[in-house]
Amino acid sequence: MTSPEAREEAVLEAVRKRREQVNDAIPDELPIQRPERLYEASRYLLDAGGKRLRPAVLLTTAEALADVEPMSRDYRSFPPVAGDAASTIDVMAAAVSVEVIQSFTLIHDDIMDDDDLRRGVPAVHKEYDLETAILAGDTLYSKAFEIMLETGAEPDRVVEALGVLARTCTEICEGQSLDVTFEEREDVSPEEYLEMVEQKTAVLYAASACLPAVLLGADDETIDALYGYGLDIGRAFQIQDDVLDLTVPSEKLGKQRGSDLVENKQTLITVHAREHGLDVEDLVDTTDVDAVTESEIDDAVAELETAGSISYANETARDLVRQGKGRLDVLPDNEACAQLCDLADYLIERGY
Amino acid sequence: MTSPEAREEAVLEAVRKRREQVNDAIPDELPIQRPERLYEASRYLLDAGGKRLRPAVLLTTAEALADVEPMSRDYRSFPPVAGDAASTIDVMAAAVSVEVIQSFTLIHDDIMDDDDLRRGVPAVHKEYDLETAILAGDTLYSKAFEIMLETGAEPDRVVEALGVLARTCTEICEGQSLDVTFEEREDVSPEEYLEMVEQKTAVLYAASACLPAVLLGADDETIDALYGYGLDIGRAFQIQDDVLDLTVPSEKLGKQRGSDLVENKQTLITVHAREHGLDVEDLVDTTDVDAVTESEIDDAVAELETAGSISYANETARDLVRQGKGRLDVLPDNEACAQLCDLADYLIERGY
Numbered sequence: 001m002t003s004p005e006a007r008e009e010a011v012l013e014a015v016r017k018r019r020e021q022v023n024d025a026i027p028d029e030l031p032i033q034r035p036e037r038l039y040e041a042s043r044y045l046l047d048a049g050g051k052r053l054r055p056a057v058l059l060t061t062a063e064a065l066a067d068v069e070p071m072s073r074d075y076r077s078f079p080p081v082a083g084d085a086a087s088t089i090d091v092m093a094a095a096v097s098v099e100v101i102q103s104f105t106l107i108h109d110d111i112m113d114d115d116d117l118r119r120g121v122p123a124v125h126k127e128y129d130l131e132t133a134i135l136a137g138d139t140l141y142s143k144a145f146e147i148m149l150e151t152g153a154e155p156d157r158v159v160e161a162l163g164v165l166a167r168t169c170t171e172i173c174e175g176q177s178l179d180v181t182f183e184e185r186e187d188v189s190p191e192e193y194l195e196m197v198e199q200k201t202a203v204l205y206a207a208s209a210c211l212p213a214v215l216l217g218a219d220d221e222t223i224d225a226l227y228g229y230g231l232d233i234g235r236a237f238q239i240q241d242d243v244l245d246l247t248v249p250s251e252k253l254g255k256q257r258g259s260d261l262v263e264n265k266q267t268l269i270t271v272h273a274r275e276h277g278l279d280v281e282d283l284v285d286t287t288d289v290d291a292v293t294e295s296e297i298d299d300a301v302a303e304l305e306t307a308g309s310i311s312y313a314n315e316t317a318r319d320l321v322r323q324g325k326g327r328l329d330v331l332p333d334n335e336a337c338a339q340l341c342d343l344a345d346y347l348i349e350r351g352y
Numbered sequence: 353m354t355s356p357e358a359r360e361e362a363v364l365e366a367v368r369k370r371r372e373q374v375n376d377a378i379p380d381e382l383p384i385q386r387p388e389r390l391y392e393a394s395r396y397l398l399d400a401g402g403k404r405l406r407p408a409v410l411l412t413t414a415e416a417l418a419d420v421e422p423m424s425r426d427y428r429s430f431p432p433v434a435g436d437a438a439s440t441i442d443v444m445a446a447a448v449s450v451e452v453i454q455s456f457t458l459i460h461d462d463i464m465d466d467d468d469l470r471r472g473v474p475a476v477h478k479e480y481d482l483e484t485a486i487l488a489g490d491t492l493y494s495k496a497f498e499i500m501l502e503t504g505a506e507p508d509r510v511v512e513a514l515g516v517l518a519r520t521c522t523e524i525c526e527g528q529s530l531d532v533t534f535e536e537r538e539d540v541s542p543e544e545y546l547e548m549v550e551q552k553t554a555v556l557y558a559a560s561a562c563l564p565a566v567l568l569g570a571d572d573e574t575i576d577a578l579y580g581y582g583l584d585i586g587r588a589f590q591i592q593d594d595v596l597d598l599t600v601p602s603e604k605l606g607k608q609r610g611s612d613l614v615e616n617k618q619t620l621i622t623v624h625a626r627e628h629g630l631d632v633e634d635l636v637d638t639t640d641v642d643a644v645t646e647s648e649i650d651d652a653v654a655e656l657e658t659a660g661s662i663s664y665a666n667e668t669a670r671d672l673v674r675q676g677k678g679r680l681d682v683l684p685d686n687e688a689c690a691q692l693c694d695l696a697d698y699l700i701e702r703g704y
Contacts, residue, residue, distance in 0.1 A: 038529040070359035091557060112483040131464040134486065135525050138460060141493055142521035149515050162514055163501050169494035173487050177390040180483055236479055 008349065011342040014196045017071055019052040022095055025075075029096045029147050030140075041128045041136035042143070046103050053237070053283040054102055055095035057301040057343060063336035064328075065149065068298035070336050076286040080153075081216040088126050089215050091149045097148040097165065097252050098208050104140035105172055105204075107133055112180065113263070121252035129172060142170070153215040160215045168207040182266040186274065186281070190203025190316075194235060202234025209233075218296075225330040229340070232324030236317040237347045242267035246301050256289045258297035263287065268316060273309040317348045362602060363694040369423060370411050372446055373406040377427075379662040380491075381448045381499050393480045394495070395406070398455050400471040405589070405681060406454055407447035409616065413578060414443040414564035415688035416680075422688050423698040429587035432505075433568040441567050442503045449500040449517065454520045456492035457524055459485055464532065465615070468641075472606035505567040506645050513566045520559040527552025529593075534618040534691070538626065538633070542668075545623045554586025561585075577682040584676030588669040589699045594619035595665050598653050599702065607643045610649035615639065620668060 002010070026046055032039045066079050074077070075095070077088035109115075110123035111133055117123065124135035128186050134157050148165055149158065162261045178196040209230035215222045242260060246269070260267055261284050270280045283300040286292050304310050321344045331337040384391045415422050418431050425431070427447070429440035462475035463468075463485055469475065477485035500517055501510065523638070530548040534540050559583035565575045594612060597622070597630055602609045612619055613636050621630045635652040638644050656662050673696045683689040 035526055035529045037533070038526060038597065108486055113484060126416060132529075134460055134464060135529050135532075138493070139522060139529075141490070142518045142525065145497060145514065145518035146522060149511065149518065155511045158512050159501065159507045159514075160561040161498065162511075166494045166497035166501065170498065173491040173494065174387055174390060176489075177387045177484075177487050180487075181387065181389070236586075 008346065011346045014060070014065070014070060014339055014345070015051065015053070015056050015343070018056045020060075022052045022055045022099060023093070025092050025096050026099070029093065029150075030100065030143055034224040037128075037132065038139060039134060040141045041124055041132045041135060043047060043101075044124050044240045045106055045118060045129060045137070046099070046122045050099070050103075050119060052095075052099060052227060052344065053097050053343075053347070054098045056097045056205055057233075058098055058203060058212055059210040060336050060339050060343065061209050061219065061331075064331045064334060065212055065216055065218055065222070067334055068336070075209075078216065079211075081218050082176055087151050087152050088183050091212055091215065093147050093150045094143060094161070094211050095208075097144045098211070100140050100144040100147060100202065100282055101169060102204060102319065103108045104137045104144065105176075107137040107140070108331075109176065112176070115255070115259075117255040151215050154217070157215050157217060161211055164207050164214060168203045171199045171203045172201075174260065175203070175238045179266070181265060181350060185266075188271050189277070190268060191272050193266060193268055194316075196266075197235050197238045197268075201238040202231045203233030205231030205237065220338070223332045225327045227322045229327040229344075231319045232327070234345055236320040236324070236344070239268050239313050239320075240348045241270055243310060246297070246310070246352075247302070252351075257290065257294075257298065258292065260285065261285075261297070261300055262292050268313045269304055269309045272312045273307045274302055275308045277305050278303060278309075299338070314348075318333060321345060321348055359694055360698065363691065363698050366412070366422060367403065367405070367695070369407050370408045372406045372425065373444070374407045375417075376442050376453060377448050379431065380453070381445065381502075382452065382495055385464070385500075389484065390487060390491060393476055393484045394491045395490070396476050396479060397458055397470060400473045401497050402455075402471060405695075405699070406450045408446045408558055409562055409582065409585075409692070410450055410560040411443060411556060411564065412688050412691050412695065413561050413683075414568060416683045416686060416692060417564055417568055417570055417574070419684045419686055420451075420688070422691055423532070427590055428457075430568065433565075433570050439504050441505050443564055443567065445502045446513070446563050446567060449496045449558075450522060450556065450563070452492050452496040452499060453521060453524075454515070454556060456489045456496065457511075457528070459492070461528065463619075464528070467607070467611075469607040491648075493577075494546070502665050503567050506569070508567060509567050513563055516559050516563060516566060520555045523551045523555045527555070531618070535616060537618075540618050540623050542620060542623050545618060548618075549587050549590045549620075550583060551557055553590040556585045556653070557586030558582030566618040574682045577679045579675045581679040581696075583687075584672045584679070585696045587677070587698055588672040588696070591669040592664050592700045594621055595662060595669075596703075598649070598656070598661070600661070604703075608644065609643045609646075610631070610644065610652065613652055614641050614644050620665045621656055621661045624664045625656055625659045628659045628661065628662075630655060630659050666700075673697060673700055 015180035062078055076090045078091045080089055107124045110118055111125045115123050117124055124136055143190055174195050208229045210223050213226050218250040223248050245260045246258055274280045284296050325341045325344050328337055414430055417433050427444035428442045430443045434442055459476045462470055463477045466517055468478055476488055528549050531552055558579045561629050562575050562579040567576050597612045626632045636648050677693045677696050680689055
């Protein structure tokens with residue numbers, strides 16, 4: 001039995017090593033080409049950082065399915081599960097595709113929210129301009145499909161994978177649309193909030209977890225279980241993100257702490273607080289993230305803690321992670337599977 | 353031998369009949385569902401009109417390939433060419449997919465150009481808002497891929513078709529990016545302009561012409577020739593569009609006549625005029641489409657006519673159409689093939 005600290009250290013190391021490989025693969029899949037300004041803008045956020053958690057989920061799931069030691073195989077030529085296919089499969093292409101979709105959504109979301117900062121650098125529409133940011137997002141969108149077409153998997157598997165990718169993108173748009181609608185409503189229930197988060201955020205984790213099963217040729221039961229694992233940990237991830245927005249210093253967060261509160265964005269925390277009688281809209285006086293003070297945020301957080309709203313969010317995230325890990329019994333009992341459990345834990349234990 | 357007038361009448365009738373079928377198919381492929389506001393915004397321009405020329409090219413090409421009488425078969429269950437596949441193919445889904453891509457690009461282009469009107473109605477970001485317009489375009493983007501996945505073609509054909517669709521979208525973004533860059537340049541050559549038009553506009557015609565060949569199982573030579581036909585007529589279409597922007601009354605155009613000139617957008621006409629010594633930026637004093645007068649536009653058009661720039665554009669479009677029609681000898685000599693020639697002629701002879 002390894003200690004929790006050692007396991008967390010190990011999962012961070014595994015995330016870091018896979019991140020390096022993903023970072024190496026991104027310029028190969030998405031080279032800066034003519035028109036350069038468009039591709040530079042498309043790569044801007046991808047190059048600015050990011051933990052590559054979705055690729056980590058995808059690559060680790062591939063290892064668990066193929067029953068190989070973590071990071072023992074070239075992700076560009078992975079052995080299929082079913083055994084019927086002659087060729088190997090480029091699961092790194094799938095991992096990059098998912099990260100490219102994630103980056104596209106960040107660029108367009110930042111325009112919609114008119115956020116200035118992302119990953120500690122200016123948002124793309126601030127660094128470049130609105131036109132370039134819209135186009136950079138649109139370019140990443142189609143590039144993600146082009147990249148997903150290059151895995152070398154059997155055609156029927158590729159068709160299924162592209163179906164997952166396309167439906168995922170549609171759901172992300174639907175979720176984002178709900179999120180925008182929620183900003184004008186004061187009666188959003190926790191159930192509605194969680195449904196929105198499922199569509200806006202969790203489906204891309206779900207896609208990341210199930211895509212290797214689709215591409216490598218696993219059966220439907222496995223594909224469905226992994227999709228469920230991704231939905232669960234993806235919702236937990238978003239809830240934790242909302243907690244961190246309140247509790248992590250701005251420098252570490254790469255943007256103003258408490259910006260969700262200032263901008264009256266719904267989170268599971270504010271939805272719970274409102275149900276428990278707090279006047280959530282007035283927790284912070286200003287609606288301008290540049291004008292808010294640290295002590296205003298501190299006071300607001302203290303009120304939310306008293307109402308039990310932050311604990312409620314933490315508990316909900318923990319329950320979702322427990323549920324998600326329970327779905328992994330479709331996988332062989334191997335080290336990669338254990339890492340998927342650790343990854344799930346990490347999503348809610350991470351400090352930023 | 354039929355008279356030119358009778359042939360134009362016939363092609364218009366064929367375009368109209370196919371348009372009705374496409375209009376019926378759109379709500380089936382893209383129903384208004386939750387979140388309603390998002391899907392209403394996504395359908396807004398599709399429902400506002402449009403000639404459905406790209407679907408017409410796609411459906412007519414399918415008929416020519418399958419060697420069947422125009423409009424004699426159900427587009428939802430079309431016979432494959434190769435004969436090896438058991439099932440029929442839904443070419444209408446492919447046609448709707450292409451039109452959905454077209455609509456997505458219009459929504460995002462109108463944001464980038466901050467155009468107020470489209471098809472005689474407010475642009476989506478004016479009728480709704482910026483956030484909704486970005487999201488509506490993004491939703492159409494993934495929906496187009498979802499719809500293209502539903503043709504029922506053999507998996508390897510579907511994979512190839514999705515590759516065409518994804519590359520086409522990437523090229524449209526690249527072309528739009530070049531177009532934006534060109535607005536700041538005064539030394540764009542006709543060759544550069546035509547390259548931009550190829551990427552921004554013609555590739556979607558090329559996709560429309562080659563996709564039925566891909567889905568129905570034609571050989572590579574046929575696929576390539578049809579792609580070339582689409583590129584040629586698509587460039588001709590855009591050149592004619594630029595001519596019409598100057599010559600068709602605003603009411604009929606659905607937006608201010610001469611808006612390209614006012615906004616200093618490059619067209620083949622202005623590129624030619626500049627090369628022939630005209631001070632194109634000062635042809636119209638204002639840069640505000642709401643402030644320009646009809647007589648200012650009239651004077652500018654007269655200057656462009658004197659420089660021979662409008663004739664040059666017309667001739668270039670005619671040459672492209674001639675070249676495009678020449679590529680159709682890969683098709684069986686049937687009525688649908690004749691209609692593809694008529695469609696090509698129509699693209700440059702149409703009055704709006």
